[in-house]
Amino acid sequence: MKKILYISLFLAFLTSCTVVNTVSIDYLQPADVSFPPGVKVVGVVNNTPQGDYVSKLEELNSNGSPASNLIGAIEGNGKTATEELANSVYEGNYFDEVIICDSALRSKDYFTRDTKLSQSEVKELTESLGVDMILSLEKVNLYLKKSVIYYEDAPFPQGVIDATVRTMTRVYVPTKSEPIVTLSDTDSIYWVTGTWNVDKSIIEEGSSFAATLPVKHILPTWKSVTRYYYASGAVEMRDAAVYVRENNWDEARKLWEQVYGRKNEKMKMRAAYNIALCCEMKDNLQEAKEWLDKAAEIAEKKVTKNEKGEVETSTGDYKLIAYYLADLTTRLSNIQKLKLQMMRFSGDF
Known part of the structure; x- marks a missing residue:
């Protein structure tokens, strides 16, 4: 096609x-990962730690050193990211149905740690959601730093917040005791803010952006090229x-x-x-x-x-x-x- x-x-x-x-x-x-044709209904779940990132924002903005370009690291919003991942997979029209469970599976987990779903948890999720496979978003991290950008028509440079975003997504099926694949992605995004104050919208947008990264591994995607003759x-x-x-x-x-x-x-x-x-x-x-x-x-x-x-x-x-x-x-x-x-x-x- x-x-x-x-x-x-x-x-x-x-x-x-x-x-x-x-x-x-x-x-x-083609996608990086191939799934059997029998995998028709997919569940997308939120398995990220649920720290209080609003409080973390206050800490970042108060502790940042004017002499340093580093702002700090922060967990993304797992609920926002999970919803975006599910929506991106759904819009790919590859699976018959995409079911989302954006309620935090690790609601009492406030620190980043590598916590895989057990086989019993996977079986319980697939049965309760009525799905063949689980896409589990497990980490969304944003690493923030300060920079500036210059515009020809502006008298002063504008403050920019650069973010390196990293995600980890695991794919589970109930017949396997371990994830069938672990997907790790890194990319960058930035905001022209005028100041270097990190607000909630930056975390929300960064989390949504991060959630789009695993899709290229999961779904066949379109590539645009220019040919010459x-x-x-x-x-x-x-x-x-x-x-x-x-x-x-x-x-x-x-x-x-x-x-x-x-x-x-x-x-x-x-x-x-x-x-x-x-x-x-x-x-x-x-x-x-x-x-x-x-x-x-x-x-x-x-x-x-x-x-x-x-x-x-x-x-x-x-x-x-x-x-x-x-x-x-x-x-x-x-x-x-x-x-x-x-x-x-x-x-x-």
Whole structure:
């Protein structure tokens, strides 16, 4: 499954007489973790410690040293994060149903510690919620520090609060005594505050942001990429570009194949590259790889390498082809995994 967006953007690329156009494509990439098709209903639970973060805010704001950039560390809001995680998983439309239990399982736990759910707890939760699997949010931590940002139209720098957010999410099924996978994520977010006072809204927003991080491990996600294609050098290349803008890839390919049949190696290489893109647009990834290999074989003739086989000098064509080849190879290697994950939809993707 893919989404295509054509962009009317023309780039002077490689040389002043070479025109390269762009097309944007969104394609589905597999999640890091695969679940059996029988896992249809998922429960999302809050297994984070429930400290009084409002009091902690007062402590952070009163104890911060003006001479230090460090503000401090604080637990996120587990209830807010759990709700956001459940909503993100639900919006992915991957599981039939998502059930949330945002009531704290560790309501008397005020300190960060590694507390896994026991198998008996998992069985009790799956039975009471009526789910096949448990996604348990177990840690949400925010590490805060001060910085500044400068705006051209502002007379003074603005205070910024930078946060490094870290989460831990575990996945449980009732037939296993241990989590089937533990997901740890780290990312950053910031707020332009004018001052460095940490208020409740920052913790709430940081917690919501943190909860989105595990989703890429759990659900297949869309990836947006920009592809390039040659649109000059021969009449057929320019005419084919018109067909591409009309989404008529079949007619464009006929013209590129005409160019490929000629003796000029540079145009032959560029035509092969464009045909590879045509094949990808038609979801023929293996054929796309074969055509791109043909383009790469010609491009490598203009490359010089050292004794170790490392590229020392190359052309713009070679770099463009190598970039595309690396991404296409990765996409091709993920196809079987994606098919496995999409079996619940009868492979319709």
